[in-house]
Amino acid sequence: MKQVHLLTPVAGQLVPLESVHDPVFSQGMMGQGFGIEPTDGQVVAPISGKVTMVAASLHAIGFTGNNGLEVLVHLGIDTVELADRPPFKVNVQVGDTVEAGEKVAMMDLAAITSANKDTTVIMAVTNTADMVTKLTPELGEVRAGVVGAVVELKEHVAEASVVKGKGGKYDELATQIIAQVGGPVNVKSVIHCITRVRFYLKDEGQANDEAIRNLKGVIDVAKAGGQYQVVIGPAVTDVYDAIVGQLGAGFGDADASAVAMEKEANRLAWQKMTPWQKVKHGFSSLIGVITGSMIPVIGLLAASGILKGILSLLKNFNLVSATTPTYVIINAMGDSVFYFLPIFVGFTAAKKLGADPVIMGIIGGVLTYPAIVGMATTGKVTGHLLGMAINANFFGIPVHVASYTYSIFPMIAGAWLASKLEPWLKRVIPTVLRMIFVPLFEVVIISGAIIIILGPIITALSGALAAGIVAIYKLSPAISGLIIGGFYQVLVIFGLHWAIIPIVVNDITTTGHSYLNAIVSATMVAQGGAVLAIALKSKFANIKELAWPATISAFCGVTEPAMYGINLKYGRAFITASIGGAVGGFLTGLFNVNMWGFAGSLIGVTSFINPKGLDFSFYGFLIASAIDLIVAFTLTWMFGFSDNDVKNVKKAPEKKHLGQQVAN
Structure with missing residues (x-):
C-alpha cells in the first residue's frame, strides 16, 4: 500500500472535513481532506512541491506536490468577502518551490472573528478522484507542520521515494x-x-x-x-x-x-549519584514541580489572601457580620481561588509535567464537585480503617473520601500519573478514537486513583502527624512551639496541614480558644518577614513585583504566595523563614499565648484579645511576632537570599545543557 503524509497547515483542533461549515468542502465536492479550528495564525506548506495558485483575495493557496497531489489550503470560511482589506499576508507566489512545513502565510484570526467570519482552515486534495484511495485525518489538537492526514495512493501513482541528501556530512x-x-x-x-x-x-x-x-x-x-x-x-x-x-x-x-x-x-x-545525592535531587525536583505548578496562580493567591485578610479585619471589628450577604459575597471573591485550587493546580501541574492541562483541570473539577465535597464532609461514617473514617463505597468497596478543596499535592501527584498514563494510552488507542477515549480513560483512572488511593494515603499521613503534634504539644508548650513553628509550613507544602485545622476548630468550638493556633500564626509572620527582606533587598523588578504582594498576603494569614512564589524557589529563604517560625513558636508557647479566633498572622491581632479582658496573650503575641519577624527578616537578609540566586535560576537551563554535553 502506497502512502504519503499531508502536514497540518496551522495549529489548532483538527476536525473531520464533513464537520466544517461550508457545504462545498464538507460534502467532498473539492476532494477529501480535513479542517482545523486554528489557535495560531501562522500557515505552513502541507506538502513539498510548487505553489500553483494564490487567490487574489489571499484567502486560498494551491500546491502541487512532488508526487502529483494537488492540495488547496483555504483560510477561513467566506473570507473572500474581505478582499477589500484581506486579513492575510502571503509570503509565496505562483511558481515558488516550497518544502513541507515551510512558512507560507499569516492570517489575522482576530480580524476575521471581528468581521463575523469563521476562521476554520480547510485543506482538501483537489485531485482526489485521480490520486487518492483513502485519506485518514489525525483528529485532535495539533501543531502546525505535523502529520495531519495519511493518504493512501492509488496503485498507478508513484510512491514518494526517500529524498536524497544535499551533500552534507551526515x-x-x-x-x-x-x-x-x-x-x-x-x-x-x-x-x-x-x-x-x-x-x-x-x-x-x-x-x-x-x-x-x-x-x-x-x-x-x-x-x-x-x-x-x-x-x-x-x-x-x-x-x-x-x-x-x-x-x-x-x-x-x-x-x-x-x-x-x-x-x-x-x-x-x-x-x-550517591544514595544521598539521589535523595537531595529527588526532593529538589519535587520542590521544583510544586513551585513551578504554583507560580502561575501566585498573583491570584496573593490578591485573594489580602482580600481575606481585610474581610477578617472587618469581621473582627464588627463592621461586617458573617451572616450577612455582604460577607458571603466578599468571602466568595477571596476564597474561590483557594476552594477551587485543585482545578488550577491540575492545569498548571499538567503543563509542568507534560500531561494534558485541560484533562487535569477537569479532574480537579471532579475533586471539588459539590457532591464529592458533601460526601467528604457530611457523608455517613460506617466504620474506620487505619484511623480513617469509611464514609463511602465504590462498587461495594469501602473507601474514605477526603475533602480536596484548598489542596495541591493530590493534583500534582495526579498530574505525574497522567504524564505516565497519557503516552501509553496514545500508543494503544487507535488515532481515530483518541479524541474521546484518551480523556475518558484518563479522567476515570486518575480521578479514581486520587479518590480511592492517594486521598486516603494523605489522610492517613495527616492523621498520624496530627496525633504526633498533639503529643508534642502536651509535653511542653515551649518545645512544641519550637518544633511546630519550625516545621508547620513544611506541612503546608504537601497539604498535610489540614490535619491540624480540625484540632484548632475543635479547640475553639469546645473551649473558645486555641493555644495551637497561636503557634501556627507565628509561622505566618515568619514567612512574611522573610519575603519582606527579599522585597527590600532585591534589585530585580520582577522579584519585587512578586515579593511585595506576597508579604502583604502572608501578614494577612495566607503564606502560599510567599512560599511558592519566592521562599521555596530560592531555597535558603524558606529555611531562614522556618527558623524565624521556630523562634516565634517557641516564644508563643513560652508565654502561653492564647488565641480566641481563627484569623492569624498580623491581620489577626484582634484574635489574641481575651473576651473576658485584655491579658498577657495580647502582649505575648506582639512580642513573639516582633521577634519572630526580626529573626526571619535578618537571617534572610544576611544568609537567605541574594540577587545571585535569581541569576543562577535564570542560568540553570544553560548549565544543564552544558552538563548534558559534558556527560556525553
Whole structure:
C-alpha cells in the first residue's frame, strides 16, 4: 500500500472535513481532506512541491506536490468577502518551490472573528478522484507542520521515494537510516535526545534492525516507550537535522526533543549519584514541580489572601457580620481561588509535567464537585480503617473520601500519573478514537486513583502527624512551639496541614480558644518577614513585583504566595523563614499565648484579645511576632537570599545543557 503524509497547515483542533461549515468542502465536492479550528495564525506548506495558485483575495493557496497531489489550503470560511482589506499576508507566489512545513502565510484570526467570519482552515486534495484511495485525518489538537492526514495512493501513482541528501556530512547516513526504518511513509514523527534519534513508526516490523546496526555512524538500535531508537552518540543532533531535512520540517518536534534530552540527562546524572545525592535531587525536583505548578496562580493567591485578610479585619471589628450577604459575597471573591485550587493546580501541574492541562483541570473539577465535597464532609461514617473514617463505597468497596478543596499535592501527584498514563494510552488507542477515549480513560483512572488511593494515603499521613503534634504539644508548650513553628509550613507544602485545622476548630468550638493556633500564626509572620527582606533587598523588578504582594498576603494569614512564589524557589529563604517560625513558636508557647479566633498572622491581632479582658496573650503575641519577624527578616537578609540566586535560576537551563554535553 502506497502512502504519503499531508502536514497540518496551522495549529489548532483538527476536525473531520464533513464537520466544517461550508457545504462545498464538507460534502467532498473539492476532494477529501480535513479542517482545523486554528489557535495560531501562522500557515505552513502541507506538502513539498510548487505553489500553483494564490487567490487574489489571499484567502486560498494551491500546491502541487512532488508526487502529483494537488492540495488547496483555504483560510477561513467566506473570507473572500474581505478582499477589500484581506486579513492575510502571503509570503509565496505562483511558481515558488516550497518544502513541507515551510512558512507560507499569516492570517489575522482576530480580524476575521471581528468581521463575523469563521476562521476554520480547510485543506482538501483537489485531485482526489485521480490520486487518492483513502485519506485518514489525525483528529485532535495539533501543531502546525505535523502529520495531519495519511493518504493512501492509488496503485498507478508513484510512491514518494526517500529524498536524497544535499551533500552534507551526515546526509548519506540519514538517507540510509530513513530507508531502513521503512521509508518516509512508515515514519509518524522523529525526535532526539542526547545520544539517540527516536522514531515513532507506524510499523516497527518494517525496520531492519541488523542493517541499521551495521551502518557506519550507528552504535546500536533500541526499542522502548513506543519509540524506535537509533543510538548515534555525540553526533546525534547533526544526524537528526539531516533526517528532518530529508523528511520535512513537520516530522520533527523540537519541544519533544528538548524534553527527551532533559530526561536522558537526568537519567545519566541519576546513575552517577550517591544514595544521598539521589535523595537531595529527588526532593529538589519535587520542590521544583510544586513551585513551578504554583507560580502561575501566585498573583491570584496573593490578591485573594489580602482580600481575606481585610474581610477578617472587618469581621473582627464588627463592621461586617458573617451572616450577612455582604460577607458571603466578599468571602466568595477571596476564597474561590483557594476552594477551587485543585482545578488550577491540575492545569498548571499538567503543563509542568507534560500531561494534558485541560484533562487535569477537569479532574480537579471532579475533586471539588459539590457532591464529592458533601460526601467528604457530611457523608455517613460506617466504620474506620487505619484511623480513617469509611464514609463511602465504590462498587461495594469501602473507601474514605477526603475533602480536596484548598489542596495541591493530590493534583500534582495526579498530574505525574497522567504524564505516565497519557503516552501509553496514545500508543494503544487507535488515532481515530483518541479524541474521546484518551480523556475518558484518563479522567476515570486518575480521578479514581486520587479518590480511592492517594486521598486516603494523605489522610492517613495527616492523621498520624496530627496525633504526633498533639503529643508534642502536651509535653511542653515551649518545645512544641519550637518544633511546630519550625516545621508547620513544611506541612503546608504537601497539604498535610489540614490535619491540624480540625484540632484548632475543635479547640475553639469546645473551649473558645486555641493555644495551637497561636503557634501556627507565628509561622505566618515568619514567612512574611522573610519575603519582606527579599522585597527590600532585591534589585530585580520582577522579584519585587512578586515579593511585595506576597508579604502583604502572608501578614494577612495566607503564606502560599510567599512560599511558592519566592521562599521555596530560592531555597535558603524558606529555611531562614522556618527558623524565624521556630523562634516565634517557641516564644508563643513560652508565654502561653492564647488565641480566641481563627484569623492569624498580623491581620489577626484582634484574635489574641481575651473576651473576658485584655491579658498577657495580647502582649505575648506582639512580642513573639516582633521577634519572630526580626529573626526571619535578618537571617534572610544576611544568609537567605541574594540577587545571585535569581541569576543562577535564570542560568540553570544553560548549565544543564552544558552538563548534558559534558556527560556525553
